[in-house]
Amino acid sequence: MGNNSTPTKDKILLEQLREALLREDRAALAELRHILNTRKELEERVNPIIKEHLLELEQSFPDAYLDVVQKIVDRRMHQKQNELINILYPRLGMMVRKYVNSEVRLWMERLQANIRRTSRTVFWSKRRRAEEIILENSKSIVEEAYIVSHESGLLLGSASSAETVDKDMIAGMLTAIKAFVEDAFKRTDEELQGIRYGGYEIMIQNFFNYYIALAIAGSISEQERDELAGKILQFAASELNHDLQEPDPVFYAKMNTQLEAYFIKPYKNKPQ
Amino acid sequence: MIISKKVVITGHFGVGKTSLFNRFISNTFNEKYLTTIGVRVDKKMVQVDGQEISLVIWDLAGEVSQEKVPRSYFLGASAIIYVFDLSRPATFSRLEDDLQYIQTVLPNVLIRKVGNKKDLVSDETLQNIHQLTSPHYFTSARTGENVEDLFTNIARALLSPSSGRS
Numbered sequence: 001m002g003n004n005s006t007p008t009k010d011k012i013l014l015e016q017l018r019e020a021l022l023r024e025d026r027a028a029l030a031e032l033r034h035i036l037n038t039r040k041e042l043e044e045r046v047n048p049i050i051k052e053h054l055l056e057l058e059q060s061f062p063d064a065y066l067d068v069v070q071k072i073v074d075r076r077m078h079q080k081q082n083e084l085i086n087i088l089y090p091r092l093g094m095m096v097r098k099y100v101n102s103e104v105r106l107w108m109e110r111l112q113a114n115i116r117r118t119s120r121t122v123f124w125s126k127r128r129r130a131e132e133i134i135l136e137n138s139k140s141i142v143e144e145a146y147i148v149s150h151e152s153g154l155l156l157g158s159a160s161s162a163e164t165v166d167k168d169m170i171a172g173m174l175t176a177i178k179a180f181v182e183d184a185f186k187r188t189d190e191e192l193q194g195i196r197y198g199g200y201e202i203m204i205q206n207f208f209n210y211y212i213a214l215a216i217a218g219s220i221s222e223q224e225r226d227e228l229a230g231k232i233l234q235f236a237a238s239e240l241n242h243d244l245q246e247p248d249p250v251f252y253a254k255m256n257t258q259l260e261a262y263f264i265k266p267y268k269n270k271p272q
Numbered sequence: 273m274i275i276s277k278k279v280v281i282t283g284h285f286g287v288g289k290t291s292l293f294n295r296f297i298s299n300t301f302n303e304k305y306l307t308t309i310g311v312r313v314d315k316k317m318v319q320v321d322g323q324e325i326s327l328v329i330w331d332l333a334g335e336v337s338q339e340k341v342p343r344s345y346f347l348g349a350s351a352i353i354y355v356f357d358l359s360r361p362a363t364f365s366r367l368e369d370d371l372q373y374i375q376t377v378l379p380n381v382l383i384r385k386v387g388n389k390k391d392l393v394s395d396e397t398l399q400n401i402h403q404l405t406s407p408h409y410f411t412s413a414r415t416g417e418n419v420e421d422l423f424t425n426i427a428r429a430l431l432s433p434s435s436g437r438s
Contacts, residue, residue, distance in 0.1 A: 172278075180309040
């Protein structure tokens with residue numbers, strides 16, 4: 001019996017000893033658990049450390065990572081060169097146009113103010129009415145719209161209000177004429193911006209690796225021309241802001257629809 | 273939408289470029305463009321192995337390189353048909369120089385050397401010229417011999433770019 005009671009007693013004593021020794025540790029462990037499981041407690045302790053590291057990273061980032069970031073940016077820009085240019089080209093155009101417009105407007109205002117001072121009021125009121133009548137009677141309509149690759153002359157998109165000669169051929173011939181004129185008169189870096197024949201006009205707006213051409217029937221006022229130029233830039237900025245080297249059928253279909261919406265439909269519905 | 277590719281026909285004056293063009297395409301545009309701006313553009317749909325491709329063909333007037341033809345006419349081309357007259361050796365005497373010029377403008381372009389006016393020369397002459405120029409095709413725009421084959425071959429090569437570059 002004595003042999004049997006000794007191990008049990010030892011066991012109890014050992015348990016009591018362990019309890020006495022680990023009491024403090026257990027309390028500490030419980031507190032630690034509480035901190036880890038309570039978000040607020042944990043944040044209070046960890047946030048200052050994270051903040052400190054972030055501040056350190058912020059201060060040392062330019063020195064430590066500048067080269068790496070620079071390399072990544074350079075590589076990315078090189079890969080997406082065409083895309084970037086296609087994005088920037090129309091936006092630069094819009095900025096230049098805005099600047100030129102405001103300068104011209106200021107100049108016109110000054111000029112008109114000077115003329116008004118030296119002219120009779122009756123003459124000007126008659127002239128204004130005459131201008132209004134001319135504008136009212138001028139019927140201009142965008143009949144066709146094309147997006148054409150500069151180099152190959154291949155069509156990237158088109159829309160028209162009526163059946164025409166094959167659009168691929170028109171795009172090709174237009175590019176050939178453009179190339180011919182630019183090559184024959186290569187005095188500057190200028191590009192062909194339009195062709196006029198009788199009551200028709202082809203308005204051309206050049207971009208980096210494509211151009212947009214609008215075939216307009218009827219007389220077009222300077223104001224309308226200016227509005228169309230703005231619309232073309234807007235179209236290019238929102239619809240053609242990616243690489244156009246290898247366009248797919250989805251792209252063609254989208255361009256045709258968008259050209260129709262931007263340039264053909266508004267003129268179809270225009271009151272004459 | 274069908275794939276479109278630009279194909280340029282070039283070669284010396286009077287070798288039959290326009291005749292080849294006319295033989296292949298029932299042309300829409302007037303030939304006077306050739307004498308005014310030196311190029312005429314037309315299109316033909318070609319069907320190869322169930323796939324359709326639109327060949328937009330630029331027929332260039334006169335010479336190959338030199339100052340007469342704007343360099344920009346060649347740009348963006350996927351294939352070049354270099355035509356020479358089998359009955360006039362002068363039209364292929366500068367073949368290598370002309371091809372070198374084309375390759376400087378378009379380094380990876382598909383080139384097809386075509387000896388035209390096959391109906392005007394003997395078989396013996398053909399053999400001699402073959403040794404000299406290694407053309408891809410001998411054609412006759414007058415009889416139509418090999419004309420369709422030439423364009424079909426180009427269409428096939430353009431649809432599967434890995435084949436037939438040389």
